[in-house]
Amino acid sequence: MTAAHKPPRAGRVNWRKVVLFIVSLFLFILALQLLKSGARALAPFVRETLQVKNPANALGFGWLFAYAVLSGSPVAATALTFFDAGAIDRLGTFAMIAGSRFGASFIVLALGFVYTLRGHDRKGSLTMGLLSLVVTFTIYAPALAVGYWLLKVGAFDWLHATANGNAVSLIDVIFDPLVGFAETLLPRWIIFVLGFAVLWYSLSLIDHALPDMKLKASAFGGMARLLYRPIVTFGLGLAITSITMSVSVSLSMLVPLSARGYIRRENVIPYIMGANITTFIDTLVAAMLLNNPAAFTVVLVEMASVTIVSLLILVLVYRPYERAVLRVVEIIGNSRRNLAIFLLVIVGIPVALMIVR
Amino acid sequence: MKFLICVDGSPAALEAARQGAALAAAAGAQVTRLRVARQPRETAPDASIRLRVGEPVEQILAEVSEGAHDLVVIGTSGGRGLAKLFMGSTSSRLAKRSPVPLLVVKGRRESVKRILVCTGGEMFGEQNARWGGQVAAWTGARVTILHVMSQMPLSERARLEDLDDTAPEAIAQNTREGAMLQNAVDAAVAVGAAAEVKPKLRHGLVLDEILAEIEAGDYDLVVIGAHYAPPGMPWRGLLLDDVADQIIEQSPRSVLVVRPVS
DSSP: OOGGGOOOOTTOOOHHHHHHHHHHHHHHHHHHHHHHHHHHHHHHIIIIISOOOSHHHHHHHHHHHHHHHTOSHHHHHHHHHHHHTTSSOHHHHHHHHHHHHHHHTHHHHHHHHHHHHTTOOHHHHHHHHHHHHHHHHHHHHHHHHHHHHHHHHTTTTTOOOOOOHHHHHHHHHHHHHHHHHHHHHSOHHHHHHHHHHHHHHHHHHHHHHSOOOOGGGSTTTTTTTSOBOHHHHHHHHHHHHHHHOOHHHHHHTTGGGOTTOEEEHHHHHHHHHHHHHHTTHHHHHHHHHTTOHHHHHHHHHHHHHHHHHHHHHHHHSHHHHHHHHHHHHHHHHHOHHHHHHHHHHHHHHHHHHHTOO | OEEEEEOOSSHHHHHHHHHHHHHHHHHTOEEEEEEEESSTTOOOSSTTEEEEESOHHHHHHHHHHHHTOSEEEEEOOOOSHHHHHHHHHHHHHHHHHOSSOEEEEOSOOSSOOEEEEEOOSSTTHHHHHHHHHHHHHHHOOEEEEEEEEOEEESSTTSOGGGGGOOHHHHHHTTOHHHHHHHHHHHHHHHTTOOSOEEEEEEESOHHHHHHHHHHHHTOSEEEEEOOOOOTTOHHHHHHBOOHHHHHHHHOSSEEEEEOOOO
């Protein structure tokens, strides 16, 4: 092992990661400011050309957008900037963020599909992607109804947070000149595209700036052999993803736990359920940085509704839910025909949602 | 050997006493019958029955400790309402705390002809097999050693070939599960299980597969390891799922819960 590749000793600060994190945070905030600037000009395009006029359209739009960019977080943050610019309303923002999660869960399946095309066994490549997708769909679908109701009755309207005044001033001082400079040079829609590209890149940089987590040496090292309580792996998914902010990255954290690349079925489903909640943390931070209290409330409702549905399932019907999810995954993964039908359905639904009037 | 049989006059306890006594006779064990009364004014129906007053689980544990018993036998009604709740909770709490194996008798069986030993995936699988083999040695029962693989692939690099193994294949290839099954078979045979001792591997959710095997194999007794937290690591007991408790609750057949000894 060369000196350049030596891992930092325990307790030592990894300055490379610290610098990377600061750079990625800078880019993240810059991206939000660029998106905010560009989104205003795009409001008519979103409403009239893309016909995103109701929550169903916004759900389909967020969903397809996430497919297109193979990621949910940039789409969720973009939804907030559209809201900030008045292009979509509160319910539309809520639906678009939920749609981004439906689309984001596709990434694990898409990667698996690519591996299948490269000649890997279908079972090994697709199982985790399908499981992630089915868990996300079955949690978020009822959570949409819960969140819609919470927003309608204003259950969380009293609770909002923004970055504090000093931070906002600092952000303005640093980023206003940069955004202003871009505005003088480029059309707004290009600023929006640029902002989205920077956002996408900053989120991938954040992935690299994450602290190294070694689950293998912890109390959770037996996930491939032992059966943990569902609430425990739910909490673990919640905790890990509050750092990684990505369900797929959190799932990849489990790979080193088994030399054979296995995990117990019983452990992975609640883990994904937990991860599906804290994956919103970057969106929550984005809402705070946009200094928009209503946007913060929307993200909070998103998290609360997914948490409520997840906990109800865990407490009341976990075993039947677990069996049903695994059965569905098995049926879809059984044949190429079933997989093709499933893929058609999950592309067809958001397209259909886009044309609902 | 010393067996402690808990009696309370209910039909389930009477059946437990009958089956416990039959097993004790086969094992040549000495039997103590214990009744736990909640009120001090209650009396034992029979002079051969020891009477203790107080909370059932605490009193049974105290008797186990004082009498140096090797096995506790208790009945569970499988009935309705509070009775089920009470008996179920007594056997569950005993299973968690008893320092010796606990036989939870369920339903009427004339004899023990088939035993299902569940290996937990840890080193304690051999202990379960030793107890299953021991009971088989006393009763002449046939033994099936079961391991359930609920593992699924995490990534495209997973070793898929082990995920569909049968027990003979796993043993022949000396996979982790194969080695564990072979050790359990050897442990059962070593303590005197003279009839058939057969390894079996099932794939699916652990609880579901064990219950399905109990049903499919028409077993008379299920042997499973108790929920275990190593000394000094009580948090481990909080983290891990209590499969033994769920088997006690859901198994239609008697369950022998073996206390792991590290």
